[in-house]
Amino acid sequence: MNHKAGFVNIIGSPNVGKSTLMNALVGEGLSIITPKAQTTRHRILGMVHGEDFQIVFSDTPGMIQAVYPLQKAMMTFVKISLQDADVLLYMTETGQSDPQKDTKFLEKPQKTNIPLIVLINKIDQTTQQALEEAVVHWHDRFPKARILPISALKKLNTELLLEIITKLLPEHPPYYPKDMLTDKPKRFFVNELIREKILLLYEKEIPYSVEVVTEQFKERDDLIHISCLIFVERNSQKGILIGHRGQALKKLGIQSRESLEIFFSKKIFLEFHVKTNKNWRSDSQQLKRLGYIS
Ligand code: GDP
């Protein structure tokens, strides 16, 4: 039996639904999803296995004009994604304009013949006319690409997408063990789940100024003891994060624990420490330590 395997990279603007799609395909809440832009900071791998195939998806941060060093590091993950793909998925949604600068980066992989699938997402909330216009537009823009309307949220055409991808994969033995779902360690998901809650609970610049580091992850048969350091850029943000009489942090703790218990299917004991870490987003030493640059 010939085995197929390959890397399938999902790229596109923030908020089009890249993380939702990867989670729908992999079937686990691997990548955090919120209505806010720039939720995904790292590149996250998620795997889908079959008896004779293995698809290694990577979810990337949305394409943005990088301003902060953190954002520049995020865009490096995106650039790497363009180069090491066997299949590229470019995700967009109807009504999203296509200033050429956004899709210029796709021209190079098109010349090297990496198969490109343009996914028009969120068809559950669009009109037939807008969808048709989008299909025509993308067909003109990338004549060699396959255009597929989907809904990542409602799982419309997602099975079909898996079939199309599998056909395009090269013959190759599996890259990873067949029971593996992701390349990231458990601590990574703790950080991400808590960051997701912070994105939902706090306003304005707080979510973007926060980083979560899991300092302790002690797993026993019946319980996981987790201790996290949350750091912010300024002392004023520390006050907001903790809230009046610690109420805000308490709420964050309760909601985070609920999510973690679902994710790990175990009881969780969770502790937070909050610290100010001035300008971590602009400090290359810090970004290195946090795994954003190597
Ligand atoms: P990303 O930034 O590209 O990773 O986007 P996310 O996956 O985080 O999704 C951004 C928002 O779009 C979230 O609120 C999702 O629930 C929503 N979304 C994703 N896919 C769909 C879809 O097919 N239909 C609808 N209506 N909403 C979607």
Ligand code: MG
């Ligand atoms: Mg995302």
